Amino acid sequence: MTEVRNDLRNIAIIAHVDHGKTTLVDGMLKQAKVFRESATITERIMDSNDLERERGITILAKNTAVTWRDTKINIVDTPGHADFGGEVERVLNMVDGALLLIDAVEGPMPQTRFVLRKALGLGLRVIVVINKVDRPFARPDEALNETFDLFIELGAQDWQAEFPVVYAVGLVGKAGYTPAGLQSDLTPLFETIIKEVPAPKVELDEPARLLVTTLEYDNYKGQIGIGRLMTGRVRKGMPVVRISTKGERNNARLDHLFTFHNLHKVDVDEASAGDIIAFAGFDDLGISDTIADPSVTEGLPAISVEEPTVRMTFGVNTSTLAGREGKTGWGTSRRLRERLYNETRSNVALRVQDGESADKFVVSGRGELHLGILIETMRREGYEFEVSKPEVIYHQDPETEEMLEPVEEVHIEIADTMVGTVVEMLGNRRGTMTDMRSENGTTYLTYLVPTRGMLGFRPNFLRASSGMGQVHSLHHSYEPLTGEISGRQFGSLVAMETGTSTAYAMVNVQARGTFFIAPGVDVYQGMVVGEHIRPGDLDLNVVKEKNLTNFRAKPSETTSGLNTPRDMSLDDWIEFMAEDELLEVTPLNLRLRKRILDTEERLKERKRREKMMAGV
Secondary structure (H helix, E strand, O other), rough: OEEEEEEEEEEEEOOOOOOOOOHHHHHHHHHOOOOOOOOOOOOOOOOHHHHHHOOOOOOOOOEEEEEEEOEEEEEEEEOOOOOHHHHHHHHHHHOOEEEEEEEEEOOOHHHHHHHHHHHHHHHOEEEEEEOOOOOOOOHHHHHHHHHHHHHHHOOOHHHHOOOOOEEOOOOOOOEEOOOOOOOOOHHHHHHHHHHOOOOOOOOOOOOOOOEEEEEEEEEEEEEEEEEEEOOOEEOOOOOOEEEOOOOOEEEEOOOOEEEEEEEEEEEOOEEEEEOOOEEEEEOOOOOOOOOEEOOOOOOOOOOOOOOEEEEEEEEEOOOOOOOOOOOOEEEEEHHHHHHHHHHHHOOOOOOOOOOOOOEEEEEEEEOOHHHHHHHHHHHHHOOOEEOOEEOOEEEEOOOOOOOOEEEEEEEEEEEEEHHHHHHHHHHOOOOOOEEEEOOOOOOEEEEEEHHHHHHHHHHHHHOOOOOEEEEEEEEEEEEOOOOOOOOOOOOOOOOOOOOOOOOHHHHHEEEEEEEOOOOOOOOOEEEEEEEEOOOOEEEEEOOOOOOOOOOOOOOOHHOOOOOOOOOOOHHHHHHHOOOOOOEOOOOOOOOEEEOOOOOHHHHHHHHHHHHHHHHH
């Protein structure tokens, strides 16, 4: 017998990156009296991950819940970057409705299209929130019209296209039904959620069934699974079965049972269908596993996500300095393999395969940012390893056997004066412009660019625009290969001796290029220490010491004559890396090195390749 739980609503907050999702959730939490009046509240409460705070983006989907006038509202905050689309696809399975945030100045943006398409496809009721209506140049009416056009373009059903609209300023916690009629709080938003988002329809008499959509780990409770209870009831201590995506069955008991309230998990003895719950009791859980009453024979349909487009090879650190900076024993192939395969249990858009040797693993993801976040997370955990240059994943057309490559739809916002620079950059990367418009001194460009051409584009673009431009991309399609894309224009400066870099040696050779290191740094043969001013690599000695004499050193022989080294971030290293180079990743340092460290061996390999190419 189907019942309606009017005491409950399940919603997700979806939007393009930086349109105010997390800030709006903060406002909802504050107004639902989650905090004591005297409590000190951090901005972007839901972005608890250090990387999220540093980069100002949401990476992991998170659950919370508030109670508004006797109705519990489960809220899921989702990422806005396409690289973390797997997170969005997972959590939308748990909700009945979504708040779609639209910036009143920018209107619908690339990622808006991606998240809205997913929400409409799942048949969710969407409430449009035109946010930041207090911004200069806000155009709420135009933003609303563009959003309606997007609904129609994405094939929304009639009842979905007749969406309710709320106007808001999430930063100060105000909302209203017209741009000029904002109330002093978010009451209109809460009332619209209660009225428009369907209450869960549940079958409480059926056996319990739940699809695992999120995983967490607790040092005391072990593996914790999170999902929406689809049918029936569960009680703490009850026997349940885990049905994997392959049909394997494992029996266990629910040792711990939680629901969400405010920012915390709350221990409960029983939970009913319709609610989002967390549980512990299984040693081994995976996304898309079904947790059910032992009488259930078949699992729920698994979550499907789009395929990865970029891959990198992760391997055991083989540099001269290996083992000095990571946690003891955390750089072995066994540890690395275990960590990477464990990541796939919660990161559904990631793929891991064993590589060509026992100490290498091929890791595929949605994009550079997706893989870059994994690298940064692992180094902060204490791992040390090496990674190769990212490469795109090609497909073969089954009919024509033609090789196809992934193509991205790229959206760029840039000052009118910088348009020429960006057009030239994307032209060199085989980009095709599909749209261009200018408003209030800002030009909006839309391009179709091979994913090959987008590898390393972001850092270059930010440097060219002095950090003032914005670039967003979405996977568009697979198309025939577009031809060669020029890579790095300049070679690497490579250390030919092992030791400690000296100012004396570096001053004498700094005319050859730009250094990435300062004096007093440990270097080894084959390590990349800078960028050459010409194409091709140059081996040089940066550890040479000055012979002691009674003469005072000239200014050119001290650090006073040395240029400041270029500071390289993880994104910069990934962009700069050449095919014959590897990035050494440790908790303390990022170092670029040649695959072949020995200078003579590298020279022999270079000559062998040149001879082979000449023979071709």
